[in-house]
Amino acid sequence: MNENGIGASVRRKEDQRFLIGKGNYTDDINVAGQTHAVFVRSPHAHAEIKGIDCSDALAAPGVVAVLTGDDLAADGIGPLICGVTVTSDDGEPHRAPAHPALAQGKVNYVGDHVAIVIAETRAQARDAAELVDVDYNVLPAVVDTSSAADSGQPQIHEVAPDNVCYNWPFGDKDGVEAAFAGAHKVSKLDLVNNRMVTNPMEPRAALGEYNPGTDEITLHLTTQNPHVHRLVLSAFNQLAPEHKLRVVGPDVGGGFGAKIFVYAEELVVGWACRKIKRPVKWNGDRSEAFLADAHGRDHVSTAEMAMDENGKFLAMRVQTQANLGAYLSTFSTMVPSYLYAFLLAGQYSTPLIYSEVKAVFTNTAPVDACRGAGRPEATYLVERLVDICAADMGLDPAEIRRRNFIPVDAFPYQTPVVQCYDSGDYPAALDKAMELADYSGFSARAEEAKSRGKLRGIGLSSYVEACGIAPSAAVGQLGAGVGLWESAQVRFNPTGNVQVFTGTHSHGQGHETTFAQLVCDQLGVPIENIEVIHGDTAKTQFGMGTYGSRSLAVGGVAIARACDKLIAKGKKIAAHALEAAEGDIEFADGNFSVAGTDKAMNIAEVAFTAYVPHSYPEGVEPGFDENAFFDPTNFSFPAGTHICEVEVDPDTGVVEVVKYSAVDDFGKLINPMIVEGQVHGGIAHGVGQALLEGCSYDSEGQLITASYMDYAMPRADNLPCFDIDYAPTNPPDNPLGVKGCGEAGAIGAPPAVINAISNALGVRHIDMPATPETVWRAAQQAAAVSS
Amino acid sequence: MYEFNYRKVASVAAATEAMQQAEDGKFMAGGQTMLPTMKHRLASPSDLIDLGGVAELTGISVENENLIVGAMTTHAAVAASAEVQQAIPALARLAGNIGDPAVRNRGTLGGSIANHDPAADYPAAVIALGATVQTSKRAISAEEFFTGMFETALEDDEIVTSVSFPLPEAAAYMKFENPASRYAIVGVFVAKTGGEVRVGVTGATACAHRGLRLEAALGGELDAGGIDAVELPVEQMNSDIHASAEYRAHLVKVMTKRAVEACQ
Structure with a gap:
């Protein structure tokens, strides 16, 4: 083996510059003549704008320009777009309300963009932004996901009656209903996939420069995909022709999906620098990241499984209401549809699957892809439901999984929900994970914990995901506007x-x-x-x-x-x-x-x-x-089994993750050290969702969890040392024999954690995030029932 | 942050004088609450009077069965102090678990109690230990010092100079942390001093206070047997997305029991 080639844990070449503080992030870049921008944002979740008076702001010290939606419209810039079409059950494309980069007559969430104030210094821009006088007529807000489409709710967009973006049924409804009618047993579960704020370490930023000599705009952005930004900004937002627009994503401090999308601030900064003929820098702060970065997840679902007398899965039925927020972010429509429903087979040979997804608008920040994007929601639903099935059939959770796994000799395996899994050996990963976790020794550990007054639980999650996106022909058929x-x-x-x-x-x-x-x-x-x-x-x-x-x-x-x-x-x-x-x-x-x-x-x-x-x-x-x-011929299908072990303090409801074992199939590893780091980060993200992270708006649409004082991110002391191993298979569709590894942990971990807590408490279900009070109440109820 | 005048002073007298001259002045100790509040434009004092250079406000000593901690002594200094670890180890541990390393190296005892965040740790200790707050004008007993949420008995130009803690026979602090901020959702400090057992409670209500019902149940003994039966006034408890009033009331009892056990 080449000592620095495939399979070697080579130390990261890029770390030299990061460790000595020589990373080059957007905010590190300063250019001559640079101005500073601050956005005036809506303090209301839903309001008409009756007027905007910029005169005091324009007169404030150092102010160069104050621009509003009217200026943007006059120049023919925008609106922002959503790049994936989902066909609703009436045969029409999803409802796509106008998404102006600066509000035109109406604001639809707290943090929505109203005006840009540009000044010589950032402090001057901030001071002046407070002087922009916006006359709002506040309207009642729609906030809650599950009731957003109920009759009597205020309507957010004219084009979307009942606040519905699309109704998207998928699968063999009749076949599924027939299977349910003849089933030995049906297990059912209602569950919520909690809304998350994505939280990359570096907040978003943009620096726009216009060169009148070449008529070229250069935009430095916090982006995960500079060419996609350039394409969308050029072709759809009319910022500049592609050959006259340069987009640079320099060092970027984490993305996790939140920096895929083309945001209002980016378009407005690019437009403003040409308008004022001076460079414009916007550096978002953490509060803005909470308010206006695209959020993730936010599903409310009912899941049902029909089984025969051996616990074999016959059919699955899912209803999901998904919150897309106030506007459609760049790829939002595909997340609760194609990236979700196509993964509902999980690792199982369930022959019939039917799902209905209703995507709704609310007066909250736009929701789009966040690490895993649709697959964590699918995996959480499937892996929770499988545990419920095991309980209802009186089977060990490992045993019911084993009985329903797609057989090793069935690959490539065509699921009933579009995807054709490339390769997998699900029993191998389960076996290895159970060994790593000392599954058979659990009952002794639970007894020992009981002697200390702790409730110990163990939870499995056998996930599969679809990544390595994607075959262009496949995504084109599904309504994507690009090849991948x-x-x-x-x-x-x-x-x-x-x-x-x-x-x-x-x-x-x-x-x-x-x-x-x-x-x-x-x-x-x-x-x-x-x-x-x-x-x-x-x-x-x-x-x-x-x-x-x-x-x-x-x-x-x-x-x-x-x-x-x-x-x-x-x-x-x-x-x-x-x-x-x-x-x-x-x-x-x-x-x-x-x-x-x-x-x-x-x-x-x-x-x-x-x-x-x-x-x-x-x-x-x-x-x-x-x-x-x-152009790949198929998606990549990483899979594995994660096993989480927790101890619950019944007096306080505090959950400690005491042991976490993960066995993944990522195909061939190029750099095992980097892969292990990705697994660690992914698990931390998933444990964060399960235990800590719950984005919360009040009934008026004010974001309650708008800072780290209230939004809990996972920290080192929330996590144990992980036990990690691999059970690789060789994906025939990938010439390198590799699968993706960046999202797997965030996909696999949440159900493992919740399954473990449910096991510890002896309860059927507990919603995420399993905060101490939630767990304490569940423990109280469980104790009351058993006594 | 809005514009303000920054005043660096070298003595308590100079600080008082600067405050009297200011239109709407604020004293700043470690600045760990003050500065973020100003950055968020939620506070806009005309003058910020920085006590960081006042040497007479720092220091730790044991005199006449009292631990005396200067108001500008940082949490990190209290946590690391051999005197504190020997005299009141529970206080050293409390200080060592406030915030994060940056907060502990800037934040101070005086700043904490003068700010009186209802979720701060120190007020529980000051109350349970029966400490005396020495100011630039007078001595104030712990129970009279904390008057309400972010409110104290301090006058506008009055500066905490030190806190004097009588040495207890046993003491322990139990904190139930907010998972996000790591402030106390509930913190209970139990101390046995001179044959009396006192309970200081923070985080649970608008104001740090003595847990008189809990003290009655303890009856001067470090025996938590009666705590479960105590009925706490749920309607007085704080309630937020992290913990309801009912849960907080429950946690006060759990933390009290654990603190009593830790005293033994």
Whole structure:
């Protein structure tokens, strides 16, 4: 094995600059003549704007401009778009209300954008923003997910009667009903998937510069996908033609989905810098992140499973109401539909599945993808329901899973809900996880805990997810406005070092190391001679960016394909130089050699020859620089079993996660250390959702959890040391044999935690977040029932 | 943050004078509440009088069976102090668990009690230990010092200079933390001093207070057997998204029992 190649835990190349404070984030960038922007935001969840008086703000010290929705409309900029169409049950596309980047006559959530105030300093802009006098006529607000579509609720958008964006039935309704009618037993569960604030460490920011000499706008953004931003801002928001707009995503401090989307602030900053002919910087603060970053999850569901007398799943039926917030964020419509209902088979061979999703508008922040996006909601529902089924059938939770797992020899496995799983060995992961967790020793540990007055519980979660998004043809059929291939360019410089340009974007994932390892492994170039470049539309070829655990599974393959092209070209060059037939040239460990001889030439020499082609094969182009685009033929389906063990203090309701074991199938690991880090972060995110994170609005639509004083993020002392292992399979659809790993923990963990708490308390269900008071009340009720 | 005048003073007398001259002045100790409040534009004093340079306000000593802690002594200094660890180890532990390291290295005893956040830790200790708050003008008993939510007996130009804690025979603090802010949802400090057992409660209600019903149930003994039967006034308890009044009332009893057990 190449010591820095595939499978090596190479220390992250990018960490040098982060650890010495030399990261280069959007707010670190300052340019001559820069102004500072502050947004005037709605303090009301739902209100008409009767008038905006900017005169005092314009007269305030240092103010350069105050711009409103009228200015934006006059220039024909916007509105913001949602890029995925979902067809509602009436055959019409989902209801898509206008989404102006600055409010035009109405605001629809607390934090909605009303005006931009631009001044010489940030403090001046803030002072002046308070002087913008907005005359609001406050309207009653719709906040609650489950009742948003009830009759009598205020209507938020004219185009969406009853606040419904779409009703989306999916699956064989008649078949499912027949199976339920003939079932031995039906298990049922009502559950809520709690709303989350995504909370990347770096708040969003934008810096816009306009060059009147070239008529070009440069936008530095906190983005996970610079080209997608450029495309949407150009093609749909009329900001500037694509070739006159440069989008740079420099170092970005975490995304978790929240930085995929094209936000109002980004469009407005880009437009304003041209309008005032000066650079404009907006640096969002944490309060703005809570109010106006896209939130995640927020489902209310009923799930039912029909079983035969052996606990075999016959059919599943799901009703979900999903909150999309006040407007449709960029990819919002697909999250509770395609990314959710297509995963409802889980790891099981349930033959019939029917779901109805009603997506609703409320006067809350827009909801869109957040780490896992739809798959955590599906997994939580399936894995909670399976535990209920086990209880109703009197089976061990592991046993009912085993009885219903898709058999190992059934892969590739076509589920009844579109997806065709690539590879999997679900019993292997379960077995390994049970061993890691010492499942059989649990009852002794529970007894010991009881002697200390603690209730100990254990919970399983056998998840599967679909990532590595996505085959362009498949998403096109589903209504996506883009293809989801990925691109790469691998360029040798004449001196033999390599620059790898990827269309993905790294904002914590460690691509600069993982992708360098791929190239190091394939081309035999020392890893220190490889640089990975991403995030700048002026440097890299068009790429689709990073989300849905796609960077390695899709972008990594594009890099490998570009390397293949270099090797093929190198063989021609080497054959000429070594005076051999091209067919006799072999490539290994960075050397082109003539088979059966000791004649060889290093790839660096080949590169040099390609740039100094004094003696060169006929018909071969000079240069050693190849690009490739890879469009996957299938999604990637990571899977695994996570086992959580908790101790509950019945006197206070405090839950301690005392043991957490995870066995995942991510296919081949390129950098096991980085993968382990992703698993750790994902589990922390999932435990956070299960125990701590509950985004909460009051009945008037004011965000109660608007700071870290009230919104609880998981911290180190909320988590145990994790026991992690792998049960890899080889996905036949992926040329590198890899699967995505970035979201798995956040998908697998929540049901494992809640299953463990339910087990500890001996209750049927407890909703997330399982806060101390929630758990204490459940413990009180359980004790009352048993006594 | 709005504009304000920053005044750095070197003595209590200078601080008092600066306050008297200010239109709407505020004393700042560690600034761990004051500065975030100002940054959020929720407070806008005309003058911020920084007590950080007043040397006479810092220091820890034991005199006449009393632990005396200067008002500007940081939580970190109290937590790390050998004198405090020996004299009232429960107080050192309390200080060592306030906020986070940044807060502990800036925040002070005087700042904490003068601010009187109803979820702060120190007020429970000051009350249960029967401490005396020494100010620039007078000595105030613990029970008279805390008067309401974010309110104390201090006058506008009055500065806490030190707190004097009588040394207890046994003491313990039990805190039930808000999972987000890590402030006390409920904090109970139990101390046995001179044959009397006192209970200081923070977080539960609008104002840190003596748990007189709990003390009655203890009857001067470190025996928590009677605590379960105590009926606390649920209607006086705070209620928020993290803990209802009923749950808080329950937690006061649980934390009291645990503090009593920890005293033994």
